[in-house]
Amino acid sequence: MTHELQSILARHQFAPTQLLQVLREVQEHYSWIAPEALDYVADGLGLPRARVEGVAGFYSFLHSDAPCRYRLLFSDNITDRMLGNQELIAYLCNKLWVERGHISEDGLVSVDTTSCTGLCDQGPALLVNGWAIPRLTHERLDQITELILGKTPVEQWPRELFVIENNIHRADILLDNPMEPGDALRGVISRGGGLEAAANARSWREGIPAAEQGQLAILDEIKKSNLRGRGGAGFTTGLKWEACRNASGDHAKEQRYVVCNADEGEPGTFKDRVLLTTQADLLFEGMTVCAYAIGATRGFLYLRGEYRYLLEPLNETLARRRAARLLGRDILEHGGFDFDIEIHLGAGAYVCGEESALIESLEGKRGIPRNRPPYPVTHGYLQQPTTVNNVETFCAAALIAAGGDEWYRSVGTAKSAGSKVLSVSGDCARPGIYEYPFGVTVRQVLEDCGAENTLAVQISGPSGVCIAADEFDRRIAFEDLATAGAFMVFDASRDMFEVARNFAHFFAHESCGFCTPCRVGTAMLSTTMDKIANGHGTLYDLAEIEKLDRVLNQSAHCGLGHTACNPTLDTLKRFRPTYERRLKSQDFEPAFDLDGALAAARRMTGRDDAGAHLSTEEA
Amino acid sequence: MTETFQLDGEDVPFAPGQSVLQAALSAGRYIPHLCYHPEFKPHGSCKVCTVKANGRTAASCTLPAQAGLNVESETGEMNDLRRTLVQMLFAEGNHFCPSCEKSGNCTLQALGSDLGVMTAGFRHFYPDRPVDASHPDFLLDFNRCILCELCVRASCEVDNKCVFALSGRGLTKHLIVNAASGKLADTDVALTDKAVSVCPVGVILKKRVGFAVPIGQRRYDQRPISEQALDDAPRPSTASGACAACEGTS
Numbered sequence: 130m131t132h133e134l135q136s137i138l139a140r141h142q143f144a145p146t147q148l149l150q151v152l153r154e155v156q157e158h159y160s161w162i163a164p165e166a167l168d169y170v171a172d173g174l175g176l177p178r179a180r181v182e183g184v185a186g187f188y189s190f191l192h193s194d195a196p197c198r199y200r201l202l203f204s205d206n207i208t209d210r211m212l213g214n215q216e217l218i219a220y221l222c223n224k225l226w227v228e229r230g231h232i233s234e235d236g237l238v239s240v241d242t243t244s245c246t247g248l249c250d251q252g253p254a255l256l257v258n259g260w261a262i263p264r265l266t267h268e269r270l271d272q273i274t275e276l277i278l279g280k281t282p283v284e285q286w287p288r289e290l291f292v293i294e295n296n297i298h299r300a301d302i303l304l305d306n307p308m309e310p311g312d313a314l315r316g317v318i319s320r321g322g323g324l325e326a327a328a329n330a331r332s333w334r335e336g337i338p339a340a341e342q343g344q345l346a347i348l349d350e351i352k353k354s355n356l357r358g359r360g361g362a363g364f365t366t367g368l369k370w371e372a373c374r375n376a377s378g379d380h381a382k383e384q385r386y387v388v389c390n391a392d393e394g395e396p397g398t399f400k401d402r403v404l405l406t407t408q409a410d411l412l413f414e415g416m417t418v419c420a421y422a423i424g425a426t427r428g429f430l431y432l433r434g435e436y437r438y439l440l441e442p443l444n445e446t447l448a449r450r451r452a453a454r455l456l457g458r459d460i461l462e463h464g465g466f467d468f469d470i471e472i473h474l475g476a477g478a479y480v481c482g483e484e485s486a487l488i489e490s491l492e493g494k495r496g497i498p499r500n501r502p503p504y505p506v507t508h509g510y511l512q513q514p515t516t517v518n519n520v521e522t523f524c525a526a527a528l529i530a531a532g533g534d535e536w537y538r539s540v541g542t543a544k545s546a547g548s549k550v551l552s553v554s555g556d557c558a559r560p561g562i563y564e565y566p567f568g569v570t571v572r573q574v575l576e577d578c579g580a581e582n583t584l585a586v587q588i589s590g591p592s593g594v595c596i597a598a599d600e601f602d603r604r605i606a607f608e609d610l611a612t613a614g615a616f617m618v619f620d621a622s623r624d625m626f627e628v629a630r631n632f633a634h635f636f637a638h639e640s641c642g643f644c645t646p647c648r649v650g651t652a653m654l655s656t657t658m659d660k661i662a663n664g665h666g667t668l669y670d671l672a673e674i675e676k677l678d679r680v681l682n683q684s685a686h687c688g689l690g691h692t693a694c695n696p697t698l699d700t701l702k703r704f705r706p707t708y709e710r711r712l713k714s715q716d717f718e719p720a721f722d723l724d725g726a727l728a729a730a731r732r733m734t735g736r737d738d739a740g741a742h743l744s745t746e747e748a
Numbered sequence: 749m750t751e752t753f754q755l756d757g758e759d760v761p762f763a764p765g766q767s768v769l770q771a772a773l774s775a776g777r778y779i780p781h782l783c784y785h786p787e788f789k790p791h792g793s794c795k796v797c798t799v800k801a802n803g804r805t806a807a808s809c810t811l812p813a814q815a816g817l818n819v820e821s822e823t824g825e826m827n828d829l830r831r832t833l834v835q836m837l838f839a840e841g842n843h844f845c846p847s848c849e850k851s852g853n854c855t856l857q858a859l860g861s862d863l864g865v866m867t868a869g870f871r872h873f874y875p876d877r878p879v880d881a882s883h884p885d886f887l888l889d890f891n892r893c894i895l896c897e898l899c900v901r902a903s904c905e906v907d908n909k910c911v912f913a914l915s916g917r918g919l920t921k922h923l924i925v926n927a928a929s930g931k932l933a934d935t936d937v938a939l940t941d942k943a944v945s946v947c948p949v950g951v952i953l954k955k956r957v958g959f960a961v962p963i964g965q966r967r968y969d970q971r972p973i974s975e976q977a978l979d980d981a982p983r984p985s986t987a988s989g990a991c992a993a994c995e996g997t998s
Contacts, residue, residue: 145996164928179913179926180994186915186924478917495914500792500810642895642921645794649836652919653870673870680832683805684795 133158134166138173145174146511148184148493152191153434153476160200160258162193187495187641188476189243190259190434199238199277203265204254206245206396207631208554208617214253217265218242224274238277244479244635245396246435249554249617250296250561258283259437262290291438295403296561299577301548302540303408303524304564310410311455313530317418318463320346348374348422351526354534355546360390360482360519361589361613366526369516372506374423376514385425386515387416387468388505389523390487392433394479395590396635397615400550401520403562405432405439408524409446413470415523417456418530420468423516428470431487434477443472479639483687484517486641497643498687521550521614541567545606553578555618563616565605572601574616582621585703590615591632592692595625595699625704626711630658632696640689647690650681654694665722666712671701753817755779762813769797769808772821778974779821780830782837782859783896784809785946788905789989794837794896796830796859805829831863839870840919842877842891843949849958850950852966856894857949858973877922882933886944887953893923894949903943904991911937923951 137154141147151170155162162185171178185191192200203209203218222229222240232239248254251263260283262269269290276286297304320343352367373385389412393401404412416428432439447470450456460466473491475481481490485499488510509515518526525547529537538546545567551574554560558579565574575583587595588605589612596603596610603609619628637651654677657670678694685691701708724743731741752759755772762771767790772779781797784790790809799808800820808819820826837856845851859865880888895914900923903911911932915924927934937944944952963969967976 168928174996175993176996177910177913177926177993178928179910179915179924182924183913183915187917495917502812637918640918642916642918643793645796645833645836645894648895648918648921649840652873653836653839656871676832680829680836683829684798684807684833686792686795686807 131169134169134173138170143173143175144493145176146491146493148174148176148181149188149476149490150473150493152181152185152188153474156191156476157259159196160192160198161196162191163196164193167193184493184495188434188478190477195232196236197232197239198236198280199283200256200258201238201240201273202243202246202256203240204244204246204248204252204256205242205631206249206252206635207628208249208397209245209253210627210631211555211623212253214265217253217267217270220267221270221274224270225277237280243435243477244394244639245398247393247399247402247433248293249397249399249552251294252554256435257286259434260291261293261435261438263293293402293406293438294561295406296559297403297407297564298553298559298561299563299565301564301566302528303404303411303521303548303550304562306408306411306528308411308414308527308531310414310450310453311461313411313414313418313527314421314455314461316531317347317421318343318461318466320350344374344422344424347418347530350534351422351529354529354537355544356522356525356529356537357545357607358519359521359525359549359613361395361592361611363607363611366518366522369506369518370419370422372504373514373516376507384427384511384513385423386510386513387420387423387425387428387470388484388487388491388510388515388517389416389428389430389520390482390484390517391436391520392431392475392479392482392487393436393520394433394482394639395592395613395615396632397552397554397587397590397617398613399552399554400562400614402436402439404520404524404550405436405443409443410450411524411527412520413446413450413456415518415525415527415530416470417460417468418526419516419518419523421466423514425516426467426469428468429491429510430470430472431481431491432472432474433481434475437474440472440474447472478641479635480641480687480689483689486687487517488515495641497641519613542604542606542608544608549605549612550614551605551612551616552614553616553618556580556583556620556623557618567606568604570602570604571596571610574605575601575618578618580618580620583618584621584623585619585625585628585700587615587617587619587628587696589613590617591635591696592688593695595628595696595703597703624707625700626662626707629696629700630655630662633658633693636689636693640693644684644686644690646680646684647686647693650677650685650690651693653677654697658697661708661711664711664713666708668712670712671708674698674701751815753813753815753819755819756822760813760819766813767809768799768801768811768813768817768819771813772808772819773978776978778977779808780827780859780863780974781809781977782834782855782894782948783898785898785901788898788901788987791897791901794833794894796833798829798833799826827863830859831865832869834860834863834865835867835869837894838865838868839872840875841893842872842874848892848950849953850892852961852963852969854950854968855948855973856892858968861968862972862974873919875919880925880930880932882931883935883937883955884933885939885955886932886937887955888923888925888932889951889953890923892949893951895921895923896948898946898948899923899943899952901987902946903937903941904994905987905989906942908993909936909941909943910991910993911935911941911943 171181227233253265356366357363481496486496490496633655637655642648750761783794792807792810797808877890900912
């Protein structure tokens with residue numbers, strides 16, 4: 130065992146910042162992280178054992194409970210549920226003779242659920258030892274059962290099980306771009322040659338050294354393009370880059386970093402998966418443009434663990450770019466332009482999509498959002514200035530570098546330049562990827578994807594907004610419906626209470642637990658939703674939910690807590706009857722079932738007559 | 749001339765680098781707080797010290813003091829929030845004050861009492877948290893843990909031992925000790941460690957000293973926490989604010 134562990138550690142140069150990467154590889158190799166492996170890793174990295182155990186315990190794809198040869202995790206987004214994943218889970222558990230959530234007695238297999246795996250357009254989906262399988266059916270599960278019972282290694286499972294479709298139904302300036310690798314970079318570097326008028330004007334006035342002209346010119350262009358972050362928050366990209374470039378003081382002497390946030394965890398979002406599959410060159414080019422603009426030499430792509438299968442293709446793209454002098458030293462023969470990118474994998478933690486938690490995770494720690502200020506642009510990775518952008522943002526930056534800011538601004542609306550890639554799933558004929566110029570109406574998207582009898586659309590996932598039919602003329606744009614890309618459609622047959630309940634469980638499962646209000650509040654929200662679902666809810670519970678929302682908004686440490694009650698409140702506002710018909714009474718109703726609590730006593734005494742029951746009904 | 753910010757309508761001076769809570773306490777002004785300890789770098793997890801600054805809520809222990817900031821703390825709204833947060837902590841763990849050795853010396857209990865917490869207000873979670881009595885000198889009663897990380901910070905930053913750490917996440921987040929067995933007896937914790945003296949609640953208890961001071965004569969039986977907190981106002985710190993061992997830089 131130690132030989133393999135030693136080679137994993139060596140591959141990561143025994144660097145403590147690689148802790149998560151090391152643990153992930155140990156998990157992948159042994160399908161669990163044994164206590165001795167924790168000891169060995171702690172020793173090898175020179176870290177306290179408790180710190181290593183703390184990291185292993187944080188990420189849901191790292192298991193230190195017991196060995197298990199096949200770990201099956203069903204994606205449990207509402208879209209998977211709508212496609213029947215609950216029945217499929219029961220079917221598979223039955224076939225494999227395992228109890229959901231428990232490892233089988235022989236250590237062979239376990240079946241459990243995980244948060245959305247980003248395959249909503251081809252669900253229900255699952256992960257087997259981290260590898261994604263879409264489009265589950267009874268037939269596929271029969272096949273999987275045989276493979277498991279036959280103890281076939283996952284590497285030898287039929288390839289067709291793992292085929293992931295792109296399902297691009299509408300492409301625009303991004304998905305349809307005609308660019309070749311290096312186009313954007315050549316455009317950027319040529320701006321430094323003194324030919325670019327803007328750069329010349331600035332350097333003449335401000336006395337900027339020639340070497341910086343190109344950098345300032347592209348920075349200027351990104352700013353003028355009005356590009357805003359595509360990850361949901363919508364911060365102006367040019368200002369972020371500029372702040373990072375200008376970050377100064379004792380901490381700025383070492384190094385600057387470019388980080389791509391590919392931890393696409395928002396349920397219902399999968400557009401980054403498709404961009405990583407079809408536009409990897411454009412993405413890396415955008416990161417390189419950023420590195421050039423801010424003066425960074427190192428970059429990271431933080432890839433969510435669910436997209437493990439993309440690691441090798443992405444590494445191949447990086448290798449190809451190095452060979453073509455588009456990465457590495459003296460990029461495109463441009464002296465001193467050095468930049469390279471390494472890929473870090475996540476391990477099942479939605480909160481790592483928050484940029485400061487992502488940086489903690491990159492440093493090999495538990496993914497806890499940091500206190501801000503200071504912000505990553507001044508104190509990011511290893512406390513150095515760091516620019517963190519979404520996959521789609523970097524792709525857009527590359528488009529701007531090649532096509533210019535004027536062209537880019539001509540697409541979209543006055544306040545939202547460019548295009549937006551939407552991940553459409555749920556009740557529609559053609560789920561998949563749709564790219565539109567900003568400003569498209571919800572109604573248009575619904576029409577294009579073949580949605581009928583639509584009751585509601587969840588825009589931007591659980592942390593976004595839920596809108597009803599009277600709002601379908603609203604537009605996808607920063608000035609109206611800002612979105613990270615999720616577009617989940619629910620038709621009139623759906624129960625929006627169940628949608629909200631699924632999201633409440635999602636937030637409770639993904640809360641990092643750092644702050645009191647989120648750790649306890651999200652758990653309270655999900656138990657309250659369960660209480661209502663079980664028919665024990667009252668008006669008091671609805672008031673409690675509003676109180677929890679207030680507390681979370683006032684005091685939660687990060688956006689996860691701030692938005693945790695949104696789906697519940699949105700649906701409560703728009704679909705209140707679905708809640709009210711579940712309420713047992715409009716008045717107080719104890720959640721505690723007194724008669725039910727006496728069941729154990731009845732069993733022990735062997736009595737079940739009327740006298741052994743509390744009379745709950747008035748005669 | 750020192751700069752000031754406004755706290756509930758009165759000027760509070762501050763030194764560069766101080767947080768709102770630190771500056772307030774230095775100036776003799778109390779803001780309710782729980783996971784903050786004057787000898788450690790604030791990390792802002794309990795959120796009890798939340799205030800409204802220029803109209804936006806923020807944890808005052810990590811909010812940098814700024815000239816001209818308008819901070820509201822002693823308001824019904826903020827105290828309602830604090831009350832709820834304290835109630836959440838009571839509901840999350842298993843807190844049985846009457847039988848707890850820490851009763852009367854417990855920060856959570858004292859805060860609750862000061863804020864007028866009469867009940868947990870929420871359904872109790874009744875978590876299953878086994879006690880660790882393995883060590884000859886200490887008892888670890890995780891039932892009362894509020895995850896403030898003071899022992900974690902003290903053990904790392906002052907004792908340089910990293911005896912304590914956190915694992916799990918969300919509601920399953922929990923305190924662990926630095927031993928393969930998971931038992932305190934197998935760590936190098938010692939009676940002289942800072943970590944064993946900072947627990948604000950009754951998790952880390954010294955064995956054989958139970959109820960040496962009768963309930964009724966204990967610290968917060970004498971005066972409420974709001975009056976005593978200022979006795980603890982910022983004092984010289986030996987904590988580094990970072991753990992070299994955990995960072996892998998030692």
